[in-house]
Amino acid sequence: MTDTATSAGPPRQTPRRGEFTLIDRFFTDLGPVRSDVRLGVGDDCALLTVPAQTDLAVSLDTLCAGVHFFPDCAPHAVGHKSLAVGLSDLAAMGATPAWATLALTLPRRDDAWVGDFARGFRELAEAHGVRLVGGDTTRGPLSVTVQVHGLVASGTAVRRSGACVEDLIWVSGTLGDAALALDRLRAGKSPDPALRARLERPTPRVTLGVALRGLASAMIDLSDGLAGDLGHILAASGVGALIDVSALPLSPAVRAQVRATANWTLPVAGGDDYELCFSAPARHADAIRALGAGCGCPLRVIGRVRPEPGLQLRDADGTTVNLASVGYDHFTTEP
Ligand code: ADP
Ligand code: MG
Numbered sequence: 001m002t003d004t005a006t007s008a009g010p011p012r013q014t015p016r017r018g019e020f021t022l023i024d025r026f027f028t029d030l031g032p033v034r035s036d037v038r039l040g041v042g043d044d045c046a047l048l049t050v051p052a053q054t055d056l057a058v059s060l061d062t063l064c065a066g067v068h069f070f071p072d073c074a075p076h077a078v079g080h081k082s083l084a085v086g087l088s089d090l091a092a093m094g095a096t097p098a099w100a101t102l103a104l105t106l107p108r109r110d111d112a113w114v115g116d117f118a119r120g121f122r123e124l125a126e127a128h129g130v131r132l133v134g135g136d137t138t139r140g141p142l143s144v145t146v147q148v149h150g151l152v153a154s155g156t157a158v159r160r161s162g163a164c165v166e167d168l169i170w171v172s173g174t175l176g177d178a179a180l181a182l183d184r185l186r187a188g189k190s191p192d193p194a195l196r197a198r199l200e201r202p203t204p205r206v207t208l209g210v211a212l213r214g215l216a217s218a219m220i221d222l223s224d225g226l227a228g229d230l231g232h233i234l235a236a237s238g239v240g241a242l243i244d245v246s247a248l249p250l251s252p253a254v255r256a257q258v259r260a261t262a263n264w265t266l267p268v269a270g271g272d273d274y275e276l277c278f279s280a281p282a283r284h285a286d287a288i289r290a291l292g293a294g295c296g297c298p299l300r301v302i303g304r305v306r307p308e309p310g311l312q313l314r315d316a317d318g319t320t321v322n323l324a325s326v327g328y329d330h331f332t333t334e335p
Helices: 016-026 075-093 111-127 179-184 193-200 206-211 227-237 254-263 266-270 282-295 328-333
Strands: 037-039 054-064 096-106 131-139 144-151 168-172 217-222 241-244 276-278 301-306 310-314
Touching: 016 131, 037 254, 054 075, 075 096, 075 111, 075 144, 075 206, 075 310, 096 111, 096 206, 111 131, 111 168, 168 282, 179 193, 179 254, 179 266, 206 282, 217 227, 227 241, 227 266, 227 301, 227 310, 254 266, 254 301, 276 282
Parallel strands: 096 131, 241 310
Antiparallel strands: 054 144, 096 144, 168 276, 168 301, 217 276, 241 301
């Protein structure tokens, strides 16, 4: 697409030749070669073969500098996270990742930045068998858009709409770490590397998500905080839930913060964890626990689906935790 044809902005400033050498250098051979890619980077379209009896799962996310990551964030981390958030969406449907496309907008040509970005993207792509099959490269404020494509046996993807009354509600990993790291960075402090990695290099729960097909009745990945995201499952399923906040899985750092402030905001409303939250009939509990152990990903029951609509949080002693008091409104109304 020619920029000037569709916008009143200045004409494309990157010489086309520079653009192509950038693509050749960093993006023509990214990720494992796959036999279902008939044509990858280099033509007007990629040509991809979707097997019979298979649904194609597609999701797209944009990360903007200054909005979704700090402008000085390590490019390797930006490359990792821009693919990780898409793989997390595929995981939440139980889809197996296959291909990705990448739209990269750069303020100027900076091969060192793009090289580190591409390395972060590539390492995660290789770990999950994802081939980069196309994209777009433009000049403008730094932003990264990644579309991921996954494959799932027809009709077996796990949607948000399947939660049933009496199902148990589970989460993977620990909650609130990314939000705690973000709080610390915003305060000008440097979070310790493990905590910072939870924000900048999230681990998409791909193996777990795929394994939960046939067991989970509804599933979502936690990008905007437990309360909001579980709320999407409840609304789509026409049910409500009771959550025991004392059962939430917390890292020592988040547990200390919750204790010190007597406030559940971080694990209940903090975003960017990219853990999976799902519902499942109680009869599958043993199988699900075994799956978690097999994937090296701890899983925890945090509550139960009930017929009354809405999300209610209770503390260990049975007292209700007010959603507004944990910053739920603040987080969900943030632009
Ligand atoms: P067109 O003008 O036909 O849209 P482009 O000139 O934008 O094509 O891109 C040339 C080729 O390079 C296409 O195959 C496109 O998919 C690929 N491409 C462009 N930018 C990227 C990128 N950042 N990552 C991967 N592939 C890219
Ligand atoms: Mg074209």
